[in-house]
Amino acid sequence: MRAIALLTSGGDSPGMNPAVRSITRAALNQGIKVFGINRGYSGLIIGDITELHSSDVTNIVQRGGTILKSDRCEAFKDPVVRNQAAEILREHGIDGLIVIGGDGSLSGAHLLTQETGIPVIGLPGTIDNDVYGTDDTIGFDTAVNTALEAIDKIRDTAISHERIFLVEVMGRNSGHIASQVGIACGAEMIVVPEYEFNLESLCFSLATQRARGEGSSGIIIVAEGPRPGLTSRLATQLEEHGEKPGVCILGHIQRGGRPTGHDRVLASCLGAAAVNYMLAGFSDMMIGMVNNEIVATNLQDIIEKKKVLNPQLVELAQLLHK
Ligand SMILES: Nc1ncnc2c1ncn2[C@@H]1O[C@H](COP(=O)(O)OP(=O)(O)O)[C@@H](O)[C@H]1O
Numbered sequence: 127m128r129a130i131a132l133l134t135s136g137g138d139s140p141g142m143n144p145a146v147r148s149i150t151r152a153a154l155n156q157g158i159k160v161f162g163i164n165r166g167y168s169g170l171i172i173g174d175i176t177e178l179h180s181s182d183v184t185n186i187v188q189r190g191g192t193i194l195k196s197d198r199c200e201a202f203k204d205p206v207v208r209n210q211a212a213e214i215l216r217e218h219g220i221d222g223l224i225v226i227g228g229d230g231s232l233s234g235a236h237l238l239t240q241e242t243g244i245p246v247i248g249l250p251g252t253i254d255n256d257v258y259g260t261d262d263t264i265g266f267d268t269a270v271n272t273a274l275e276a277i278d279k280i281r282d283t284a285i286s287h288e289r290i291f292l293v294e295v296m297g298r299n300s301g302h303i304a305s306q307v308g309i310a311c312g313a314e315m316i317v318v319p320e321y322e323f324n325l326e327s328l329c330f331s332l333a334t335q336r337a338r339g340e341g342s343s344g345i346i347i348v349a350e351g352p353r354p355g356l357t358s359r360l361a362t363q364l365e366e367h368g369e370k371p372g373v374c375i376l377g378h379i380q381r382g383g384r385p386t387g388h389d390r391v392l393a394s395c396l397g398a399a400a401v402n403y404m405l406a407g408f409s410d411m412m413i414g415m416v417n418n419e420i421v422a423t424n425l426q427d428i429i430e431k432k433k434v435l436n437p438q439l440v441e442l443a444q445l446l447h448k
């Protein structure tokens with residue numbers, strides 16, 4: 127192997143930059159040329175590829191976002207387009223590809239190697255933490271902490287005004303951010319796509335609080351869910367029960383910002399390990415961290431197996447707020 131390429135794909139996540147830096151420097155240290163592909167698979171299919179030198183990744187370990195830019199690329203779901211992508215890699219003399227992205231990006235990487243034989247290694251890069259084969263994805267910890275910083279402030283005003291706030295965090299299909307944030311901010315309730323939400327029980331608990339003479343302030347964390355507008359719909363339902371909830375949608379603030387120390391270290395470890403696995407001849411695998419150990423998992427398993435939301439976390443949140 128003489129040259130590898132890397133790209134970042136899907137929703138960006140804080141820690142992608144340290145991963146890019148680690149992959150680049152680990153490969154260069156072993157005498158391997160490194161190419162950066164801009165804008166994920168969108169850049170790959172048009173050959174937007176530039177060689178990376180050590181100085182290109184200087185001073186990025188602390189920066190959010192991704193210097194390679196990221197994108198969602200519908201066209202890459204077409205096998206013909208993936209074949210063209212493989213041709214482009216071959217034309218550039220690239221012997222292997224490292225993909226940093228979420229479940230979708232890793233599915234694309236799996237199909238690319240299966241169909242074309244181009245060796246690929248994946249790294250879990252998404253704030254959602256919805257990737258099997260790793261305890262944490264790169265960016266998850268930063269997103270949780272960013273959300274918490276905002277929610278602690280919302281809590282202050284919620285207490286002053288004895289008001290309920292619905293705070294929406296990201297997570298279309300997964301409640302990992304919501305459950306961590308919910309525990310850490312002492313939420314009164316957590317709404318996640320994985321479990322049914324009981325509005326009656328929330329209203330009952332608010333009424334009980336009031337009956338005890340306690341101010342009825344509270345924070346309800348809502349994972350955005352698959353259908354836009356969930357939080358507004360919940361607010362309307364609460365209004366129908368006589369509540370006057372505030373609504374705060376944290377949105378893309380959760381995707382930006384300086385990566386936490388945890389994410390920088392995770393990204394650095396996984397990046398260097400990805401290079402080692404690729405140079406050792408492995409392909410079609412994702413490198414993750416499980417119980418503080420580097421673990422390689424077949425991409426087929428990553429795609430087929432779902433990381434289950436720990437039900438104890440959601441139950442613990444309910445228990446602790448009482
Ligand atoms: N089933 C698939 N087949 C091929 N490519 C895919 C597939 N799913 C996703 N991708 C590629 O990966 C990109 C990112 O996927 P997406 O699900 O949007 O984000 P993430 O990778 O962060 O989960 C898509 O825009 C597409 O280019």
Ligand SMILES: O=P(O)(O)OC[C@H]1O[C@](O)(COP(=O)(O)O)[C@@H](O)[C@@H]1O
Pocket residue numbers: 136137138228229230251252253254296297298350381
């Ligand atoms: O920026 P967009 O395209 O609106 O995407 C929003 C989605 O991206 C995420 O931030 C990250 O998801 P992915 O890692 O799967 O791309 C989700 O939490 C959110 O639902």
Ligand SMILES: [Mg+2]
Pocket residue numbers: 136228229230252254
């Ligand atoms: Mg995803």
